[in-house]
């Protein structure tokens with residue numbers, strides 16, 4: 001049954017991977033995953049000519065775009081809006097390219113703090129240590145830079161998430177509005193205003 005699911009297209013791949021994670025997870029965490037899958041946010045494939053719009057809060061570690069991507073597939077991203085890396089501090093405001101500052105603990109340390117970034121989540125592995133009684137959650141995921149606009153080749157097959165290149169998000173504010181479409185279509189200037 002599992003091999004049959006792997007041959008299927010679309011979200012079934014993701015669900016099967018989560019089922020794999022459930023198998024090795026502790027019962028308590030497996031229940032959490034069951035709820036997560038059952039919440040009905042299945043990842044779907046982008047269709048040619050049908051862009052998706054995702055609002056990325058500066059206060060959320062990763063926003064689920066609910067899109068399944070394929071390795072090697074090129075997506076076009078265009079982002080607008082402002083976030084604050086420190087609510088109430090006008091000097092901490094930045095757009096999708098981020099602020100001209102880098103810290104060692106950002107998800108992407110060589111890119112600007114607060115920049116729009118992406119992640120392809122391939123699978124989640126949960127393990128339970130009998131000695132320490134601690135549960136450990138490991139993701140197999142690939143994180144990449146997006147910025148304000150550009151084409152990005154997807155590094156793996158999985159579920160797309162968008163986020164902020166910042167590790168201290170609790171004091172953030174604002175959001176980015178991100179348009180995502182399959183690349184290959186011509187990038188028409190003013191896409192935002194003409195279609196949305």
Ligand SMILES: [Ca+2]
Pocket residue numbers: 084085086166168169170171172
């Ligand atoms: Ca912050």
